[in-house]
């Protein structure tokens with residue numbers, strides 16, 4: 001008998017902006033994901049920074065010199081039927097992807113959606129279901145329509161909440177009865193870092209001393225937007241499950257010094273802040289104090305508190321990759337400022353893999369909210385080698401995933417309600433942070449290089465057969 005329930009959703013997760021390509025097909029508008037380029041002039045050594053100033057963004061829109069990997073992805077827009085067949089071959093029970101907001105509303109502020117864009121997702125979602133998988137759909141994943149950024153200033157502008165809700169309404173109505181699991185926003189707690197990709201805030205939108213306030217204002221607007229989506233979903237499709245998503249960023253104290261312990265507690269709370277608001281329905285006292293002491297004055301509209309209170313999320317989606325440690329003397333309260341844990345092995349990108357930390361975080365989130373948890377991402381980015389005889393021996397990836405699934409099993413034994421394990425990413429595609437193809441996560445190798453060259457052929461790695469067996473045995477044979 002398996003520890004996992006019969007209906008446990010084994011599968012994988014991807015994002016539109018890293019996989020689809022076809023950035024200008026069928027009326028799609030540009031989004032925040034489309035302007036991170038390799039600088040050809042610098043011999044592809046440097047990846048241009050995410051976002052930038054307004055002038056840099058305008059320049060990127062018209063640039064013909066750089067290579068923009070996320071505009072091309074792995075061309076999933078045209079290959080999804082064959083790619084999904086490979087996932088079916090592994091026995092996938094669920095598949096998470098996102099909808100590209102600017103395919104549906106190319107500029108973001110139109111009243112009517114782009115029918116051509118919707119038709120693509122009609123077909124993609126039908127195909128996911130026809131291949132025996134439950135679709136898990138992220139409403140947007142680091143790809144705000146660029147026009148909403150340059151013309152409105154992204155989520156910092158309350159008007160964008162209306163545009164987002166209009167977009168979400170179209171999705172909920174169109175996919176009612178087909179999509180049960182929605183994720184309102186990718187990694188909502190990560191927005192202070194990806195403020196451009198996720199919130200649509202650019203570098204010179206305000207003065208540096210006011211940036212933190214602007215970001216938290218945009219986060220507030222996003223909380224309201226998510227709660228309004230929940231409210232709409234209960235009316236449009238009562239079966240729909242609306243989840244929020246965080247990237248696990250729980251820290252360990254670097255020592256047992258009480259100063260480190262309390263500093264870590266405070267910093268972890270500023271991570272829990274996102275889920276505390278979205279599951280408990282109100283701003284926690286520690287966050288209000290932090291805002292007050294740091295000169296952050298949030299503009300809340302009348303009725304916001306009520307909306308947040310009455311529309312908390314149904315489930316928690318998490319991504320989990322690594323843990324970090326904190327030293328009260330060396331670190332600050334700035335988000336994601338931590339140290340590498342000397343007890344853990346570095347991965348090729350110096351993310352410290354920590355399977356026990358996975359058990360720790362699943363337990364923490366379950367203990368805190370008692371809401372179902374969906375593992376929406378977990379995976380190992382590596383430089384894979386395609387052998388001359390057409391094989392990829394990725395035993396390191398198998399070892400990583402095995403150890404993490406073992407720890408997830410421990411949490412299930414404790415009674416943690418885990419809905420799904422969706423590993424990141426079942427097929428190689430453009431990496432989110434580095435913009436490279438060479439940071440690979442897949443069970444399926446894609447023969448494509450950082451500048452888009454290669455045969456694009458799909459090749460089953462060793463991990464493909466391993467994961468197939470994991471699913472076949474419902475997690476018993478690791």
Ligand code: BGP
Pocket residue numbers: 015186187247319377381424430431432433434439
């Ligand atoms: C998460 C993102 C994904 C993703 C993954 C791996 O934060 O939600 O989009 O790609 O991290 O990150 P990377 O591709 O930078 O290695």
